[in-house]
Amino acid sequence: MDKLTPQQRHKNMAAIRSKDTKPEWVVRRGLWRRGFRYRLNSPRLPGHPDLVLRKYRTCIFVNGCFWHGHHVMLDETVALSDIVNSECCKIPKSNREFWVSKIRRNQQRDIHEQQQLSEMGWHCIVVWECDLKPKVREQTLDSLALTLDSIWLTDHAVVRTYPPMEEEPDSMMAAEERRT
Numbered sequence: 001m002d003k004l005t006p007q008q009r010h011k012n013m014a015a016i017r018s019k020d021t022k023p024e025w026v027v028r029r030g031l032w033r034r035g036f037r038y039r040l041n042s043p044r045l046p047g048h049p050d051l052v053l054r055k056y057r058t059c060i061f062v063n064g065c066f067w068h069g070h071h072v073m074l075d076e077t078v079a080l081s082d083i084v085n086s087e088c089c090k091i092p093k094s095n096r097e098f099w100v101s102k103i104r105r106n107q108q109r110d111i112h113e114q115q116q117l118s119e120m121g122w123h124c125i126v127v128w129e130c131d132l133k134p135k136v137r138e139q140t141l142d143s144l145a146l147t148l149d150s151i152w153l154t155d156h157a158v159v160r161t162y163p164p165m166e167e168e169p170d171s172m173m174a175a176e177e178r179r180t
Contacts, residue, residue: 009094023129024050024062030141036148045122047113056151058123060144061110065089065129068110069103088130123151 004012019041028051031038038051038060045052049059063070071086091099114124125147131140 019050021062021064023064023127023132026132026137027051027060027062027127027141027144030137031144034141034145036145045120046116047110049117049124053148056123056148057121057155058125058148058151059117060125060127061114062127062132063110063129067103067106068128069107070128070130072103088128 028038028040031051036053037055038053040052041048041050042052042059045059047059047061050062051060052058053060065071065086065088070089072089072091091103110126114126117124125144127140127144131137
């Protein structure tokens with residue numbers, strides 16, 4: 001059971017910010033240190049991505065595990081009683097129906113926005129709050145930098161198609177000896 005009154009709980013939940021969160025700052029500092037430059041919360045793109053790297057045509061979403069239901073499958077076929085919490089996302093026991101429906105809506109909205117961005121030619125990367133804990137933070141940021149470099153190399157690869165060379169029937173290879 002909840003240790004706080006409904007009014008106290010409401011006040012706590014209402015105070016949670018959606019921009020400039022600690023996990024966002026960790027990712028921002030890590031990318032800046034690695035030489036990546038970005039824009040914040042682009043209002044022109046669907047979902048207002050937390051970070052937009054135009055050079056890489058990539059949007060980065062830094063998701064809180066609770067608010068986006070990390071490792072919790074909340075599709076409509078699963079009954080409320082069958083929903084299992086994950087290590088990083090524990091659904092409250094009080095007002096469970098409300099929280100499950102809210103997190104389901106968030107997950108569906110995330111999928112829809114990422115599909116829209118993909119159709120517009122953007123790459124989407126989701127960084128989860130639990131992957132930014134001190135023990136795995138540097139590994140996550142290194143992996144993110146490697147992914148961005150890979151995206152850039154893939155998008156900017158030079159594809160050269162040379163016409164097939166026509167060989168002359170009497171031409172000799174450089175390594176062949178001429179027999180007379």
